[in-house]
Structures are given as structure tokens and as C-alpha cells.
Amino acid sequence: xxxxxxxxxxxxxxxxxxxxxxxxxxxxxxxxxxxxxxxxxxxxxxxxxxxxxxxxxxxxxxxxxxxxxxxxxxxxxxxxxxxxxxxxxxxxxxxxxxxxxxxxxxxxxxxxxxxxxxxxxxxxxxxxxxxxxxxxxxxxxxxxxxxxxxxxxxxxxxxxxxxxxxxxxxxxxxxxxxxxxxxxxxxxxxxxxxxxxxxxxxxxxxxxxxxxxxxxxxxxxxxxxxxxxxxxxxxxxxxxxxxxxxxxxxxxxxxxxxxxxxxxxxxxxxxxxxxxxxxxxxxxxxxxxxxxxxxxxxxxxxxxxxxxxxxxxxxxxxxxxxxxxxxxxxxxxxxxxxxxxxxxxxxxxxxxxxxxxxxxxxxxxxxxxxxxxxxxxxxxxxxxxxxxxxxxxxxxxxxxxxxxxxxxxxxxxxxxxxxxxxxxxxxxxxxxxxxxxxxxxxxx
Numbered sequence: 001x002x003x004x005x006x007x008x009x010x011x012x013x014x015x016x017x018x019x020x021x022x023x024x025x026x027x028x029x030x031x032x033x034x035x036x037x038x039x040x041x042x043x044x045x046x047x048x049x050x051x052x053x054x055x056x057x058x059x060x061x062x063x064x065x066x067x068x069x070x071x072x073x074x075x076x077x078x079x080x081x082x083x084x085x086x087x088x089x090x091x092x093x094x095x096x097x098x099x100x101x102x103x104x105x106x107x108x109x110x111x112x113x114x115x116x117x118x119x120x121x122x123x124x125x126x127x128x129x130x131x132x133x134x135x136x137x138x139x140x141x142x143x144x145x146x147x148x149x150x151x152x153x154x155x156x157x158x159x160x161x162x163x164x165x166x167x168x169x170x171x172x173x174x175x176x177x178x179x180x181x182x183x184x185x186x187x188x189x190x191x192x193x194x195x196x197x198x199x200x201x202x203x204x205x206x207x208x209x210x211x212x213x214x215x216x217x218x219x220x221x222x223x224x225x226x227x228x229x230x231x232x233x234x235x236x237x238x239x240x241x242x243x244x245x246x247x248x249x250x251x252x253x254x255x256x257x258x259x260x261x262x263x264x265x266x267x268x269x270x271x272x273x274x275x276x277x278x279x280x281x282x283x284x285x286x287x288x289x290x291x292x293x294x295x296x297x298x299x300x301x302x303x304x305x306x307x308x309x310x311x312x313x314x315x316x317x318x319x320x321x322x323x324x325x326x327x328x329x330x331x332x333x334x335x336x337x338x339x340x341x342x343x344x345x346x347x348x349x350x351x352x353x354x355x356x357x358x359x360x361x362x363x364x365x366x367x368x369x370x371x372x373x374x375x376x377x378x379x380x381x382x383x384x385x386x387x388x389x390x391x392x393x394x395x396x397x398x399x400x401x402x403x404x405x406x407x408x409x410x411x412x413x414x415x416x417x418x419x420x421x422x423x424x425x426x427x428x429x430x431x432x433x434x435x436x437x438x439x440x441x442x443x444x
Contacts, residue, residue, distance in 0.1 A: 049082055050082065051082050051083075051084070052082060052083045052084070052335050052338050053083075053084045053085075053086060054083060054084070054085045054086070054109075054110045054111060054335055054338055054339055054342060055085075055086050055087075055088070055109035055110050055111070056085060056086070056087045056088070056109050056110065056111035056112070056113070056342070057087070057088050057089070057090070057095070057098070057099060057102075057109045057111075057112055057113060058087065058088075058089050058095075058113040059089060059090055059091065059092070059095035059113065060089040060090070060091060061091060061092070061273055061274045062273055062274045062275055062298055064297065064298060064301075064359070065089075065359070066089060068355070068356055068357070068359045068360070069087060069089070070087075071355040071356075072345070072346055072352045072355055072356060073085045073087055075345075075349070075351055075352055075355060076342055076345045076346070076352070079345065079349075080338075080341065080345075083338050083341070083342070085342065088109070091273075096118065096406065099112070103122075103125070103127050106332055107332075108127060108330035108331075108332055108333075109330060109333075110329060110330060110333040110334075110335055110336070110338070110339040110342075111327055111328070111329060111330075111339050111342055111343065112128070112327070112328045112329070112330055113325050113326070113327060113328075114128075114153075114161050114325060114326040114327070114328045115325055115326075116152050116322055116323050116325075116326070116397075116400055117400055117401045117405060118400070118401075118405075119152075119153060119160065119161050119326055119328070119400060120155070120399075120400040120401070120402070120403070121402075121403040121405075122160075122328070123155045123160050124403065126331060127330060127331055127332075128160045128161070128328045128329065128330060128331055129160075129328070129329040129330065129331050129333065129336055130158040130159065130160060131159045131160065131161075131162065131328075131329065131340065131343075132158055132159050134336075134337075134340035134344075135159060139337065139340045139341060139344060140162060140340050140343055140344045140347070141344060141348055142162075142365075144365070144366055144367065145364065145365050145366075146364070149163050149166070149323070149364040150162060150163050150323075152323050152326070152397070152400065153323070153326045153328075160326075160328055161326025161327065161328045162326060162327050162328075162343050162347055163323040163324070163325075163326055163347075163364070164323075164324055164325055164326070164327060164346065164347060164360050164361060165294070165323075165324045165356075165358065165360045165361025165362050165363055165364065166321050166322070166323060166324065166361045166362050166364055166387060167292045167293045167294045167321075167322050167323075167324045167361040167362075167387075168292070168293050168311075168319060168320070168321055168322065168386070168387055168390040168394070169217060169221065169290075169291070169292060169293075169312065169319065169320075169322075170291055170292060170293045170295075170296075170309050170310070170311070170386065171186065171211075171286055171287065171288040171291075171309075171310045171311065171312055171313075172279060172286070172287035172288075172291055172295075172296070172299050172307045172308065172309060172310075173185060173186065173285060173286050173287065173307065173308040173309075173310055174279070174282060174285050174286075174287075174303065174305075174307060174308075175305075175306065175307070175308050176305065177202070177206060177208070177282065177285040178198075178202075178285055178308075180205070180206060181198075181201050181202045181205040181206050181285065182201065182205060183198045183201050183202060183285070185308050185310065186308075186310035186311070186313070187310075188316075190310065190311070190313050190314075191313055191314065192252070192313040192314050194313070195313040196252070196255075196256065196261075198210065198286075199211060199256060199261040199262070199286075200259070200261060202261075202285045203259075203260060203261055206285070208282075208283060208284065208285065209260075209261065209262055209263045209278060209283060209284040209285075210256075210261045210262060210284060210285055210286055211261075211262050211263075211279075211284050211285070211286035211287070211288050211289075212262055212263050212268050212277070212278055212279070212284060212287075212288060212289045213253055213257070213262055213263070213265060213268060213420060214249070214253055214288070215289075215290045215416075216230075216409060216412050216413070216416075217290045218288065218290070218312065219246075219249055219412075220398070221312050221314070221318040221319065222245070222249050222314070222318065223239065223240055223245060223318075224317065224318035224319075224320075224395060224398070225314045225315040225317065225318035226240070226245055228240035228241075228242075228245065229398050230398070230401075230408075231398070231399075231401060231402055231405075231408075231441070233399075235399075235401075235402035235403075235404075235441065236402075236441050236442050237438050237441050237442065238434060238437055238438060238441070243427075243430040243431065243434060246426065246429070246430035246433060246434075247426040247427055247430050249426075250416070250419050250420070250426040250429060250430075251426050253420065254419070254420070254422070254426070257420065262284075263278045263283065263284060265417070265420050265421065268289075271289075274291075274295055274298045275298060275301075275302055277289055279299065280298070280299060280302035280303060281302075282303060287299060287307070288312065292322075292324070293309060293361075293383050293386055293387060294324055294358070294359060294360055294361050294383075296309065296379055296382075296383055297357075297359060297379070300379060306378075306379065306382075309382060309383065309386040311389070311390060311393075316390075316393030316394065317393065317394065317395045318395070319390050319393065319394040319395070320390075320394045320395060320396070320397040320398070321387065321390060321391055321394055321397065322397055323361070324360045324361030325360065325361075327342075327343045327346060327347070329343070347365070347368075348365055348367070348368055350368065350371040350372065353368050353371065353372045354372055354375055357375075357380070358372075358376075358380055358383065362380075362383065362384060362387060402441060404440045404441050404443065407440045408437045408440060408441065411433060411436045411437055411440070412433060412437070415429045415432055415433050415436075416429070
């Protein structure tokens with residue numbers, strides 16, 4: 001597997017932490033694997049006997065992500081000896097920057113990992129291939145699958161992305177630290193007021209931080225709890241009209257910051273990977289650091305203990321179920337049939353599902369769930385329970401962010417930092433964010 005990552009901290013930690021850093025297995029795409037895979041969608045008739053090389057790209061915030069992807073590639077190459085997969089991964093924003101360069105040069109990989117927030121832009125730019133023909137001939141077998149699971153990858157009644165699994169935003173918590181502080185783990189109807197009280201108790205009793213600052217993802221949930229959204233329905237402006245929502249969101253963080261209830265912003269800006277951070281080092285009792293439910297394995301490996309999963313404070317309607325990611329085929333692919341076979345294998349093969357172990361989100365194909373449920377660990381059962389709880393109270397997920405979403409995110413981050421470093425007031429930040437975000441959104 002080709003490594004084009006910018007995960008610098010992983011290299012530093014490689015000798016100390018087994019799942020972190022660069023290893024030989026992450027350098028080349030290995031062939032081979034276990035015995036012939038069996039089960040749902042195990043293999044289909046090869047598109048041709050010709051030797052084919054597929055390129056795929058994906059993002060990786062940890063070595064564990066690379067290892068899980070490698071394992072599926074190895075199984076696929078064992079099942080399809082005539083197809084070699086060259087996988088390249090990138091970290092964070094570098095992934096989308098590189099993909100933009102590849103798209104501009106008409107050199108996109110055959111199989112592209114797409115996020116829910118980005119796929120709209122690539123569809124609108126005519127960079128992705130509709131997958132409906134491959135679903136129709138069952139190269140990609142979605143029989144018996146509830147259409148809702150792939151609705152986010154469907155545009156104008158055409159399917160452009162196949163969902164690999166479901167996730168939800170989560171606030172992890174360290175049960176041992178909460179118990180020592182005498183704090184009851186978050187349950188139903190956990191309010192922002194109770195959360196603040198718990199942060200204070202944790203500091204007073206344990207002398208550690210309660211949590212980290214809140215990010216744009218939290219702001220999106222905060223807005224949903226207030227019946228609003230970050231973007232309007234036409235994607236040419238913000239989805240809320242009262243700037244008090246922005247001001248209140250930041251005023252509470254400034255209050256927590258001044259009281260030493262949350263980690264310093266400078267510390268958070270130094271976090272380089274999912275393995276890193278205050279929660280994974282037991283420096284904070286809560287882990288609300290823009291984590292998703294599929295990150296639980298990393299949290300537990302780092303802490304060497306079980307962690308709890310809770311919804312964000314506030315109205316549960318703000319929460320939502322999100323596709324972990326989509327696999328798409330580039331419009332410029334010279335091997336779309338083989339790319340579709342790879343997507344089918346990644347999504348529906350039982351041995352591949354066992355290898356992934358729900359790392360990228362819980363499977364949704366009933367045949368796959370039936371095929372792997374006997375292998376679920378207690379942790380995975382907890383994730384299933386958590387997703388079930390979220391699904392019961394969650395609202396419908398917002399539409400994918402507009403094409404200017406990345407620019408808006410940068411504007412938000414810059415203004416957020418200025419507010420939290422106390423260079424500007426929340427009121428001034430709210431005014432600037434509305435002005436600058438509206439300017440880029442209205443360009444369309």
C-alpha cells in the first residue's frame with residue numbers, strides 16, 4: 001500500500017504503541033490472505049481474465065485504519081487473483097486537497113472514498129460514475145437492504161456512493177474517572193446544565209479537565225437542538241437567523257475555559273491523530289472531541305479499558321445517524337466493472353466484514369449482520385445499543401454540506417480560535433461569521 005500520509009505523530013509513537021505509526025505492512029499492497037472467502041457476496045464472476053490494477057484512495061487518521069483497509073485488500077486480491085489494488089491514504093484535510101488535484105488533472109483513482117459532507121460537490125462536478133447499472137446486474141448486491149442506508153449517496157434518483165456502515169457522533173466517557181468523582185454517567189435527558197456541573201465536579205474532585213472545547217460538529221448539533229441548521233435549504237446562506245445561538249455557544253465555552261474545566265486550546269491544537277488527545281491520555285474524563293462511534297476501538301486501545309458512549313448534552317433531536325463513508329467510482333475509471341466488484345466485496349463479503357470488525361461503522365445489510373453477529377464483542381454490542389438509542393431520538397440528518405462547506409469550515413475555525421484566545425468577543429465573532437460565510441455561500 002502506498003503511503004502518502006501526513007500523520008507525523010504516529011511515526012514518533014510507532015515504537016511505543018503497537019497500533020500507531022508507520023509499519024512495513026503499510027508500505028505496500030500485500031497480496032494473499034486467508035482461505036477463499038465465503039458468505040454473502042463472497043465473489044462474482046471476474047469482469048475479465050486480464051490483469052487489472054485498481055487505484056483507490058482513502059483517508060486515515062490512525063495506523064489501525066490502514067491495517068483494516070489492508071486486510072480487506074488482501075482478501076479481495078486472494079479472491080480475484082487478476083486484480084491488484086494499489087491503495088493510497090492521506091491524513092485529514094490533505095486527503096481532500098490531494099483529491100482535488102487528482103480531479104483537476106483527470107487522474108482520479110478508480111475507487112474513491114467519499115464523505116457524506118463532500119459527495120454532493122463531486123457529483124455536481126460530474127466526477128463520479130452512477131452505480132445503478134451495477135446494482136441492477138447485482139455486481140453490487142443491495143437486495144434486501146433498506147434504501148434509507150444509501151439515500152445519502154443518491155442524487156436525482158441515481159446512486160453515486162455505497163455506504164459501508166453507520167455511525168453517530170458520540171461523547172465518550174471514562175467510567176472509572178466518573179466513578180472516582182462521584183459523577184453519574186450521562187443518560188437520557190442529559191442537559192447542558194448538568195454537563196457543566198459535572199465538569200466542575202470532575203475538576204474539584206480529581207483535579208483534571210472535564211472535556212475539550214467544542215468544535216463545528218458540536219455547533220451543528222447545538223443548532224439542530226434549537227430547530228435550526230448550519231446551512232439553509234438552498235445552500236446559499238446560513239440556516240439560522242438569530243446570532244444569539246452562536247454567541248451563547250461560545251460564551252459557555254469561555255466560561256468553562258476561564259474556570260479551567262476544559263483543556264487549553266493550545267493543547268488541543270497540538271493533537272495530531274485519533275490516538276492522541278486529552279481523553280485518550282486520561283487527562284479528561286469526557287471525550288467529546290469530534291469523535292464518532294466507530295472510534296471506540298481506538299479509545300479503548302489507548303486507555304486499556306472499556307469506555308462509555310453517550311449522546312451530546314441537550315435535546316436528543318440534535319443527534320443523527322450518519323453513513324461512515326461511501327465508496328464511489330470515478331467517472332474517468334478505465335476499470336469500472338472491477339471497481340464495482342471491489343465495492344461489493346468491501347460492503348457485503350462476510351470475511352471482509354469480519355476483518356473490518358465494524359471499524360468503519362456497523363453494517364446494515366441483514367445478510368452481513370447475520371453472518372457476523374456471533375463475532376461481536378461486548379464493545380460492539382455497546383455500539384449497537386448506542387446506535388439504537390440514537391436512532392430512536394435522532395432527527396433526520398441534514399443534507400450534505402454545500403460545495404463551499406470547506407471554506408465555511410475554515411472561516412468558522414479561524415473565528416472560533418480568535419474568540420477562544422479572547423482576541424474578539426462572541427458577538428463580534430457571530431457578526432463576522434455570518435458576513436464571511438454568507439459571502440462564500442452566496443457565490444454558488
